[in-house]
Amino acid sequence: MAFMIRAAQVDDVRLLPGIERAADTVFVGEGMASIADGETMPIHVFLQYQNQGRAWVDTDDFDQPVAYLLLDLIDDVAHIEQVSVLPTHAGLGIGRQLIGMAAEWARQQGYAALTLTTFAEVPWNAPYYARLGFDIVPTSQLSPGLRRIREHEASIGLDQWPRVAMRCPLVG
Template identity: 50%
Template structure:
């Protein structure tokens, strides 16, 4: 399944919007008259997504920055609109995938909360949102704010966004701090290794593959950079500042990137790491990564391992790990 941005007036999108309007007529006696304009779903203030499964348009969904005149909305909200899965494509996980992609793209755009309006005659949608962690809102907004069938939900988003140029020196500081625990287990060479240069980090950022996690003051405390290797995404580095360790931040960054990779059609995540260091190999194994035997490595991964050996990283057992991504 591929999930990709499409304009609101894209023919495939409009076909599915026509279907969802017929669904509203069947359930509520009339269509949803909320006005939607194509420009509302253009980055950075919105996006509209189309899911394609087996070459067939399967589902849609979009988010937009809500109007400031709406009661109960925040400046950093993203309002979900027109979530729908074609009847023949239901019970295949399409809705959950589209919802996850909407949350991820909104997070990357700096939105901090998803909000939505649904209706009491859509129990499947209500169940989907509840399972995904959405909770009822007391605030009501939009054209149907006074309707007794309208229901409102929201979900806070993680403080992840693509790194900016100003963040890059902070990412170097995170890397230095994250290296210090290696010295405590006799791996001073790793602890003393230089962090990626600003130029290297900038190259990842310019390619759209450098994400950071931010604290309440807006300062980066963790980051992940990735490359494209074979038919997958290779995690070049993921580091969390020790002051923010053991809070699930690294896992959430990896899951965020896994969603991005899966929606783009990539088949796996890979990384190289130390086999026996508790916060390396055993940690990634708990996140679903498996060791790849040396004789099963692709030419590109073999070359990456050769560069690591040349750099002296193989003073301790080092491995390649892989996590498959469901299609």
């Protein structure tokens, strides 16, 4: 099976909530069913990322999205807002490839780092990102934008499980 990363097209956007919903089902096994039951990102928000050129998909042999990544710009760095992979395609390196592509885009745009927020103890979250070169940002060192994101996450109940902000410097 061949996969290809490309910029998300308008026609792809209708499929992204389904990818998010399916990807979130894996949280049930971690005792985090409310993540799987939560609302997906609204279509109009996906469209904003697509219109701004900061949404990418990884597609299968039929050019159908099986994963996506959305990128924000926060405090003069590129911030991974969301990366979701269909469970049927997990473990194939698709998330790593999407993150690598985001890092390359950010480098080309002159950004010095990639950031994200994630669950600290979920194996495919913080431990996975650490293997990709991300380091936990101590709470005392959060930038204003990351602090706002963490406060929002707490306000919607995500802090019932430990969460962290992470940063990966982009060099070269």
